[in-house]
Amino acid sequence: MRVLVLICFSIIGFSAVAQDDALSRDENITLFNEAQSCYKESIQNQFRNARTKKCAKTSLEIGKFLFEPDSLNIAALTYNYGKVAGGNEGKFSLKTALVLYEAIHGEDSPELIDLLIDLGEVSRALTIAKESFGKESILYADVLLAEAINGSSRVSSKTRFAKAAYEIYSKQSGPESVGATLASFQLGKFKMAQGKYKSSIPYFLQATKNSNVANYAHAFLAQAYDRTNQRDKATEHVLIVAKQSDITQDQDYLPLFVRSPDYPLTAQRKGIEGYAVVELTVSKEGLVLNPIVIEEKPKGKKFGKEALKAASSLRYIPRFEDGEPVEVPGILYKYTFQMAR
Numbered sequence: 001m002r003v004l005v006l007i008c009f010s011i012i013g014f015s016a017v018a019q020d021d022a023l024s025r026d027e028n029i030t031l032f033n034e035a036q037s038c039y040k041e042s043i044q045n046q047f048r049n050a051r052t053k054k055c056a057k058t059s060l061e062i063g064k065f066l067f068e069p070d071s072l073n074i075a076a077l078t079y080n081y082g083k084v085a086g087g088n089e090g091k092f093s094l095k096t097a098l099v100l101y102e103a104i105h106g107e108d109s110p111e112l113i114d115l116l117i118d119l120g121e122v123s124r125a126l127t128i129a130k131e132s133f134g135k136e137s138i139l140y141a142d143v144l145l146a147e148a149i150n151g152s153s154r155v156s157s158k159t160r161f162a163k164a165a166y167e168i169y170s171k172q173s174g175p176e177s178v179g180a181t182l183a184s185f186q187l188g189k190f191k192m193a194q195g196k197y198k199s200s201i202p203y204f205l206q207a208t209k210n211s212n213v214a215n216y217a218h219a220f221l222a223q224a225y226d227r228t229n230q231r232d233k234a235t236e237h238v239l240i241v242a243k244q245s246d247i248t249q250d251q252d253y254l255p256l257f258v259r260s261p262d263y264p265l266t267a268q269r270k271g272i273e274g275y276a277v278v279e280l281t282v283s284k285e286g287l288v289l290n291p292i293v294i295e296e297k298p299k300g301k302k303f304g305k306e307a308l309k310a311a312s313s314l315r316y317i318p319r320f321e322d323g324e325p326v327e328v329p330g331i332l333y334k335y336t337f338q339m340a341r
Contacts, residue, residue, distance in 0.1 A: 028062055028065055028066060029066070031058070031062055032059060032062040032063060032066060035055050035056075035058040035059040035062065036055075036059050038051070038055035038058075039052065039055040039056050039059055039080065042055060052084050053081075053084050053085055053086075056077075056080045056081040056083075056084050056085070057081055057085070059077050059080065059081070060074075060077040060078060060080070060081045063077045070100065070103065070104075072104055074100065075097055075100035075101050075104060076097075078093050078096050078097040078100065079093075079094065079097035079101075079115060081093050082094035082095075082096070082097055082118070083118060091119070094115060094118055094119050095119065097115060098112065098115050098116070098119065101115060108128055108131065108132075109128070110128060110129065110132045110133070110139075112125075112128060113125045113128055113129055113143055113146075114146070116128070117143070117146055117147055117150060117151055118150075120151065120152045120153075122147050122151055122153060122157075125143060125147070126140075126143060126144070126147075129142075129143040136168060136171070136172070137168070137172075138168065138169070138172055138173065138179065140168065141164075141165040141168035141169050141172070141179060141183075142165075142179070144161045144162070144164050144165035144168070145161070145162065145165040145179065145182060145183055145186070147161050148161040148162035148165065148183070148186050149186060155190055155193060155194065158186070158190060159187065159190045162183050162186045162187045162190065163183075163187065165179065165183040166180055166183035166184060166187065169183060175206065176206075176209045176210075178210055178212070180206075181206060181207050181209050181210035181213065182207070182210065182212075182213065184203045184204075184206040184207045185203065185204065185207035185210070185213050185216070185217055187200075187203040188200040188201075188203030188204040188207060188217070188220060188224075189220065191203060192220060192223070192224065197223075197224045197227040197228050198224070198228050200220070200224050201221065201224050201225070201228075204217045204218075204220045204221045204224060205217075205221065208221070215240075215241055215244050215245075218237040218238075218240045218241045218244075219237070219241050219256055219257070221233075221234075221237040222234045222235075222237040222238045222241065222256060222257070222315060223256070223257040223315070225237065226257075226313075226315060234315070235285045235286065235287075238256065238285065238286045238315060238316075238317060238318065239285070239286075239318065239325070241256065241317050242286070242317045242318045242319075242320060242325065243320070245317050253282070253316065253319070253328065253331050254316075255314040255315060255316050255333065256286065256315045256316055256317055257314075257315055258310075258314060259310055259313045259314075260310065261306040261307050261309065261310035261335050261337070262306050262309070262310075263306070263337055264301055264302035264303060264305070264306055264337075266301070266302070267301045267302065267303070267337070268339070271339055272298065272301055273337055273338050273339055274296070274297050274298050274301055274303045274337050275295075275296075275297055275303065275334055275335060275336045275337060276293055276295065276296045276297075276303040276304040276306075276307035276308075276334070276335050276337075277293070277294050277295040277296075277307075277332055277333070277334045277335075278291050278292065278293055278294070278307050278308060278311040278332070278333050278334075278335070279291070279292055279294045279330065279331065279332055280292075280311060280314070280331050280333065281327055281328065281329040281330070281331065282316045282318065282319070282327065282328040282331055283318070283327055284318055284325040284326060284327055285318060285325070286315050286316040286317055286318045287315070287316075288311055288312055288313075288314050288316075289327070291308055291311040291312060292308075293305075293307060293308055294332075303335070303337050306335075306337075307335040310335060311333060311335075314333065316328075316331075
């Protein structure tokens with residue numbers, strides 16, 4: 001259900017309102033299309049940064065010179081901006097877009113579903129989906145899964161939505177269908193977030209049957225097996241991820257997953273903050289070899305000691321050369337110790 005709303009058009013023949021007096025109509029059109037291309041590129045690359053926000057805002061501002069204020073184009077541009085603006089500004093834009101969509105499509109239209117999910121109005125979104133598509137439909141399951149992935153509900157509610165989606169997908173399309181495996185992947189993530197690593201494993205194994213999320217599922221499996229002291233199985237999945245990855249010597253070499261170090265008690269009680277930098281070798285299996293502390297600040301507060309303990313549990317994707325995994329020495333990892341704000 002999560003759809004990229006992009007205004008792609010040939011402006012010739014469009015009914016438009018007055019434009020910015022400082023620019024010609026053609027200049028406004030050119031700037032609008034450039035902003036839309038920028039927005040499309042940012043969204044497709046999953047960026048959510050200042051540039052994305054600027055592109056969406058520019059599209060909306062210029063669009064107001066090109067389209068009628070109550071048009072579907074303005075509704076879509078307002079929605080786009082609301083999704084990336086964040087905070088009160090984003091919420092206001094989403095509410096404005098909802099009013100426009102309701103006026104255009106009606107208050108019970110399926111066109112409102114994504115907007116309602118973004119606004120946290122889950123109950124209304126599900127009601128519309130049930131009445132529009134039926135409670136056993138794939139489209140209803142799509143709404144359940146969209147809320148489980150992107151909604152603002154609690155983890156317990158998200159888990160319930162994902163389970164319901166999984167049951168519908170499995171019944172309608174089979175347990176190895178794209179929908180069922182995506183729902184299974186989310187259920188695994190929810191179990192992981194709750195510290196239920198053993199329970200997460202069957203869900204991630206099911207998710208590996210979907211090529212779109214298989215690599216992510218293998219990465220989570222590596223962590224789940226590692227956390228349940230099954231290091232051989234963890235290594236098996238790390239190597240699967242490694243074969244699908246293309247890590248070069250020019251890239252920053254970051255761990256697949258990280259355990260937070262313990263905060264030294266004395267430093268914590270005194271409100272002392274600091275950091276420690278560890279140098280290590282990554283083995284052919286992605287394990288850490290020979291970690292040493294090469295920098296610690298402030299000294300004598302045990303930041304280095306705790307960083308060294310945590311570093312031993314880091315897991316990396318092995319680097320391959322000529323199709324074979326190799327050891328990688330001289331890798332640095334920095335642990336920062338900061339008090340909760």
